[in-house]
Amino acid sequence: MRKAEVLTLLREAGGYLSGQELCGRLGVSRTAVWKIINQLKEEGYGIEAVPNRGYLLTASPDLLEEGEIRSRLRTRWAGGNLICCRTTGSTNADAKAEAERGAPEGTLVVAERQEAGRGRRGREWFSPEGSNLYFTLLLRPACAPDQACMLTLVMALAAAEAVREQGLDAGIKWPNDIVISGKKVCGILTEMSAEPDFIHYVVIGTGINVNQTVFPEGITETATSLRLEKGESVGRAQLLASVMEHFESAYARFLKTRDLSGIRADYESLLVNKGRPVRVLDPKGEYEGTAAGIRENGELLVKLPDGRMECVYAGEVSVRGIYGYV
Numbered sequence: 001m002r003k004a005e006v007l008t009l010l011r012e013a014g015g016y017l018s019g020q021e022l023c024g025r026l027g028v029s030r031t032a033v034w035k036i037i038n039q040l041k042e043e044g045y046g047i048e049a050v051p052n053r054g055y056l057l058t059a060s061p062d063l064l065e066e067g068e069i070r071s072r073l074r075t076r077w078a079g080g081n082l083i084c085c086r087t088t089g090s091t092n093a094d095a096k097a098e099a100e101r102g103a104p105e106g107t108l109v110v111a112e113r114q115e116a117g118r119g120r121r122g123r124e125w126f127s128p129e130g131s132n133l134y135f136t137l138l139l140r141p142a143c144a145p146d147q148a149c150m151l152t153l154v155m156a157l158a159a160a161e162a163v164r165e166q167g168l169d170a171g172i173k174w175p176n177d178i179v180i181s182g183k184k185v186c187g188i189l190t191e192m193s194a195e196p197d198f199i200h201y202v203v204i205g206t207g208i209n210v211n212q213t214v215f216p217e218g219i220t221e222t223a224t225s226l227r228l229e230k231g232e233s234v235g236r237a238q239l240l241a242s243v244m245e246h247f248e249s250a251y252a253r254f255l256k257t258r259d260l261s262g263i264r265a266d267y268e269s270l271l272v273n274k275g276r277p278v279r280v281l282d283p284k285g286e287y288e289g290t291a292a293g294i295r296e297n298g299e300l301l302v303k304l305p306d307g308r309m310e311c312v313y314a315g316e317v318s319v320r321g322i323y324g325y326v
Helices: 002-013 019-026 030-042 066-070 091-100 145-164 226-230 236-257 264-269
Strands: 046-050 054-059 082-088 108-114 133-139 171-173 177-180 183-195 198-208 277-281 287-294 300-303 309-312 318-321
Touching: 002 019, 002 030, 002 054, 002 066, 019 030, 019 054, 030 046, 066 082, 066 236, 082 091, 091 108, 091 133, 091 183, 091 198, 133 236, 145 171, 145 177, 145 183, 145 198, 145 236, 145 264, 198 236, 264 287, 277 300, 287 309
Parallel strands: 082 108
Antiparallel strands: 046 054, 108 133, 133 198, 171 177, 177 183, 183 198, 277 287, 277 318, 287 300, 300 309
16 A cells, blocks of 8 residues: 555655655655655656655556556545456456455456456457456446446446547447447446345446557457557556546436436437447347437437337347448
């Protein structure tokens, strides 16, 4: 925790921070501060030390470790219980195990690499080490089980808003894929443990292609990364902190009404399907129409050629653009 506190104070200072002030704010000796500063330098942080002025943070490595993440979080509860892994099977599996042990809402599991990452319908999620974001947030929402599916769209909005802060024109492909230039940069998988009328917990796993530059054959035409689109690397810890801040805001609005009415306008403003032709891959029979937005429960509204409106539920069908992935 001391490393996170020192990093937080250095970032908030916006300039030089004296060793004396660090000691006073942390309640430790100058020797203790000096040791923490040296430890941070060894981990790759750029810190200038100038007599009579103090310490200045000049550079940060792209790490996903507890101190770095905590020093960037500005949330009230999301990430309050933070678990960082170098390698894990699946952050969703880890979060579910923590939930079963009684972990609180806001528990955040972050990994540098997943060996068994999954997408929707059990598809493998390619999870190389050191370049992307893989994280799962544990929730214990006060809503009915049939309302929990909407939380996937809440996270989609938060992730899209955080990516847009990078200066990228990110949108949402209904219900929960984040896309840039018609290619996917983020996938979200929500899982739940519940009884018919009570939710034990919900875990929302999110994978964002951040600094990856090469993709496996088979997804090169449909996948991209923030680095490829921006032309420069993106700090993963800051991006994660931004997603958490946006999620807290959107989640609070969801809980007020237990539907998407509070975020519907924001979500639809980023919905790349809206106003575009789509093909609905319904087991009962495919059909085409024009996406018209979403209902307050997250269903996609599709206007048919004859003017009728169909409501498409994400768990039952897939939607594809007529002219490609989007």
